[in-house]
Amino acid sequence: MTAAAERVAVAAAAGTQATALDVRDLHVVLGGRLVLQGADLQVHGGDFLGLIGPNGAGKTTLLRSVLGLVPVASGTVQVAGRSSRAARAGVGYVPQRHEFAWDFPISVEDAVLSGRTRRIGLLRRARVDDYRAVRDAVDRVGLTDLRRRPVGQLSGGQRQRVLVARALALRPRVLLLDEPFTGLDMPTQELLTGLFTELAAEGVAVVMTTHDLAGALYSCTRIALLNRTVLATGTPAEVRDPDLWARAFQISPHSPLLRAIGLEVPA
Numbered sequence: 001m002t003a004a005a006e007r008v009a010v011a012a013a014a015g016t017q018a019t020a021l022d023v024r025d026l027h028v029v030l031g032g033r034l035v036l037q038g039a040d041l042q043v044h045g046g047d048f049l050g051l052i053g054p055n056g057a058g059k060t061t062l063l064r065s066v067l068g069l070v071p072v073a074s075g076t077v078q079v080a081g082r083s084s085r086a087a088r089a090g091v092g093y094v095p096q097r098h099e100f101a102w103d104f105p106i107s108v109e110d111a112v113l114s115g116r117t118r119r120i121g122l123l124r125r126a127r128v129d130d131y132r133a134v135r136d137a138v139d140r141v142g143l144t145d146l147r148r149r150p151v152g153q154l155s156g157g158q159r160q161r162v163l164v165a166r167a168l169a170l171r172p173r174v175l176l177l178d179e180p181f182t183g184l185d186m187p188t189q190e191l192l193t194g195l196f197t198e199l200a201a202e203g204v205a206v207v208m209t210t211h212d213l214a215g216a217l218y219s220c221t222r223i224a225l226l227n228r229t230v231l232a233t234g235t236p237a238e239v240r241d242p243d244l245w246a247r248a249f250q251i252s253p254h255s256p257l258l259r260a261i262g263l264e265v266p267a
């Protein structure tokens, strides 16, 4: 095959590849309230998508819907073209730090191994491949030297890295991160941002909720603005309209907060 023909074949194969994560017309009702109303989101392998919106916009609910952790009133969620429970079980999830039981007496390695429970099965023993996946994930987040330390003795930044390793131990093609930078210092944020960027470059579809708007505009390859529904998605350059952000956050388009992140209404 000539080089040109090979490029065409590769492009054709990529064209037929299913979207890594495809959420369509999602409606979620919690406590009698419509929390998500017709939310659409498509994420491809290689995307590092920042999911942005005000408190209560439904960001966590959207991530938890993908995992099947909240009941969906209507709409569809597909992972690599499949909506089965097994397909969703392969999605890596990093919950907010306070959701993990840090006082449970287990080591870093065991906490990371617990990320593979869905794959191993509750009653089966871990195998060589499980331990290899754990070791790779622990190395990847730079916790090799702390792998035997009880998780209760870790700092906030180290705990966040455990949660990321725990998700990576599944070797996911889709990785969901719920506010991974909250309370972290700059070096740890930088380390994790570098890691998420690398994972996307390797073909993982990375979705991250964050309140660090400037950081998301700088680091993410795509942005989705959410407030009960997805108001816009695009590259950071494509979603710079201050009116859009004002609508998403229900603030004035002249807000100094928008100016602070470089979005300015023309005078």
Ligand SMILES: Nc1ncnc2c1ncn2[C@@H]1O[C@H](COP(=O)(O)OP(=O)(O)OP(=O)(O)O)[C@@H](O)[C@H]1O
Pocket (backbone or CB within 6 Å): 030, 031, 035, 053, 054, 055, 056, 057, 058, 059, 060, 061, 062
């Ligand atoms: N289990 C629940 N029962 C009832 N209402 C809920 C439940 N979980 C979340 N909600 C409501 O759903 C809405 C969306 O919550 P969600 O946590 O998804 O928002 P968020 O965008 O992640 O917010 P934040 O930025 O504050 O984390 C909120 O109004 C919240 O009160």
